[in-house]
Amino acid sequence: MTDILQLLVYGLVLGSVLTMGAIGVSMIFGILRFAHFAHGDFMTLGAYLGLTFISAFGLSAWWALPAAMVGMAVVAVFIDQVLYRRIRRTQPVILLIASFGMALILRSLVQLIWGSDNQSYATGIQFPWRLDWLGGIRLKPDHLWIVLISLGLVMAVHLFLTRTRLGKAMRAMSDNMDLALVSGIPAERVIMVTWVIGGALAAAAGVFLGIDTRLHPVMGWSALLPVFAATILGGIGRPYGAIAGGMIIGVSMEMSTLIIPAAYKPAVAFAIMVGMLILRPQGIFKGTV
Amino acid sequence: MELTGIASYLVSFLTFAGVYAVLALGLNMQWGFTGQFNIGIAGFFAVGAYTSAILTTPGSPAYLGGFGLPFLVGLGGAVIASTIIGVIIGLITARLRTDYLAIASIGIAEMIRLFIKNEDWLSNGVRGIAGIPRPLQGTPLDTPLGYLLVVVVFVVGVYFLVERAYASPWGRVLRAIRENEPATAAAGKDIANFRLQAFVLGSAIMGLGGGLYAHFFGFLSPEAFRPLYGTFIVWVMLIAGGSGNNRGAILGAVVVWGIWSVTELFTDMLPAEHATQGAALRVLLIGVLLQVILVLRPQGLLPEKPPRLIARQRRSR
Structure with a gap:
């Protein structure tokens, strides 16, 4: 029982990371109609930007987080302006290739x-709290912060999408592109904001992943498949x-280590995704097929 | 001495360019003809290579194998194995938008790599399979030039196959699906079925490419099938050469493999402590090359030229 609770905690942490990535992928798909394959490497770059802020200004990882998010938002908008904008007029699938190249x-x-x-x-080991009232599971302060900050960011995105003009415009474009455009929605502005949010959340995912584990140039690429699985789910x-998908995938991946070797964690995400593609390709919340 | 050195380098260069040309032709069937976005090439490549290697190696207690079958049987096995994987992926994704195929295909490629890396009994894990027999062993043609000849025969064979498919009514339906899916459906074509056929045929060709690779390289390890080497470079080849054009696919394979090899000559001159940086720089260069082509010349070096309609040719005579 304790094992399961402990894995649930790890699953929620991983789920928070995946959610941060999946919201961006989902929004970019809604507005620009392509699966953004460089998103995993956005996460990597965000994590390394955080590392630079930490070593250059002596910030703690938590203070480097907003800095990395701002930095990555700028990078995302820059990449869009320099590359994606030029090929947006062709088929969306060309953007798919371009984003795959951008990942590398x-x-x-x-x-x-x-x-x-x-x-x-x-460096050094953080001592976890021992929660005796919960069967003695161990909880690292870092893990608690990751889940709480993710929750805060999700709330912020929710408020932006429902309460601001730009957020409403974004939802309108995602629901019906043609109708939104003829009603005079500033498409370029909406696209730019999409990249700002997508880039910032990807950086958050990367920094969380860096805090939870360690930094490596393929850290984001390895997380890309679970992120896509969460998005499709x-x-x-x-x-x-994306929030529901991220949490389900994250918890299932961690829980799976009870029965199969940990090396196959990504395979669990993949299996859920394939099952979803067969049974209900539009996802739990009926997305665009 | 210098001259023979250059000549033997050229022979091995062209051999590998030929293997990649087979992969690019397979991708052309999927993407160039039908508009299916497969970025799991590395997976089909790996399945083909490992199947052929396991079927033909003399055997070792460390992993599955020891069948010692002939080269052509190994290649046949490679084609069958990748066909099976292609059918599975195709059945799942043929009804869906191509973005789903992209995600599912990269997933299957990563799963295959994970499986090969972790299942030692099958593939010897990260230690890899060595001593894969050369194709013409025991004949006077057991030389690098002989291998090049074998690869050229396969490239030419695959080329004629896909070129014939392109010009046929079947290929016309594929192009119609690519250009306008609703109109093709309205004309009564079973889109999912045609897509599945094209995808499976392309996957089979990629498996063949994998089998060829195993026999010419002689050693396999999971590292060779990272998305970069297996997938990305084939995409750059097809896009640079001209997607939809089979000659373009072959030309792209030679040109891009040439650029890739020349940059290797330069990075080899770097001191050893910068070796990883050099490798990263080469990838960066290929990535930027792809973006430049996409922005400036999306049709590639040899743009697609659809065959003229036969009826109109007759009338003009």
Whole structure:
């Protein structure tokens, strides 16, 4: 029982990371109609930006988080303006290829700048709290913060999408592109905001992953498949679905270590995704097929 | 001495370019003809390579194998194995948007790599399989030039096959699906079925490419099937050469493999402590090359030229 509770905690932490990535993928798909394959490497770059802020200004990982998010939002908008915007007028699938190339460009840049060795934000071991009232499971303060901050960011995205004009415009574009455009929604502005949010949340996912484990140039690429699985599970183009998808995938991946070797964790995400594609490709929350 | 060195380098260069040309032709069937976005090439490549290696190696207690079957049987096994994987992926994704195929295919490629890496009994894990027999062993053609000849025969064979498919009514339906799916459906074509056929045929060709690779390289390890080497470079080849054009696919394979090899000559000159940086720089270069082509010349070096309609040719005579 304690084992299961403990894995549930790890699952919620992983789920928070995946949710941060999946919301971005889902929004980008809703607005721009393509699966953004560089999103995993956005996460990697965000994590390494955090590392730079930590070592350059002596910040703690938690203070480097907003800095990395701002930095990654700028990078995302820059990449969109320089590359994606130029090929947006062609078919969306060309954007898919371009984003796949961008993934490798970003990864090799990370390798060039920061090297390919494992790195971590802080040395030393953090002592977990022992929760006796919960069967003696161990909870690291870091893990608690990751889940709480994710929750806060999800709330912020929710408020943005429901309470602001731009957020409503974004939902309108995602629901019906043509209708939104003829009603005079500033498409370029909405697209830019999509990249700001997508990039910032990807950086958050990357920094969380860096705090939880360690930094490596392929850390984001390895997380990409579970992120996509979470996106499909929640329904592509549905940011709220991404939250449910992220949590389900994260918890299932951690729980699976009870029965199968840990090396096959990504396979669990993949199996859930394939099952979903067969049974209900539109996802739990009925996304765009 | 210098000259023979260059000649033997060229022979091995062309051999590998030929293997990649087979992969690019397989991708052209899926993406160039039908518009299916498969970025799991590395998976089909790996399945083909490992199947052929396991069927033909003399055997070792460390992993499955020891069948010692002939080269052509190994290649046949490679094609069958990748066909099976292709059918499974195709059945799942043929009805869906191509973005789903993209995600599912990269998933299956990663799963295959994970499986090969972790299941030592099958593939010897990260230690890899060595001593895969060369194709023409025991004949006077057991030389690098002989291998090149074998690869050229396969490239030419696959080329004629896909070129014939492209010009046939079947290929016309594939192009119609790519250009306008609703109109093709309205014309009464079973889109999911045609997609599945094209996808499986392309996957089978990729498996063949994998089998060829195993026999010419002689050693396999999971590292060779990372998305970069297996998948990305084949995409750059097809896009650079001209997707939809089979000659373009072959030209792209030679040109991009040429760029990739030349950059290797430069990074080899770097001191050893910068070796990983050099490798990253090469990937960066290929990635930027792809983006430049997409922005400036999306049709590639040899743009697609659809065959003229036969009826109109007759009338003009």
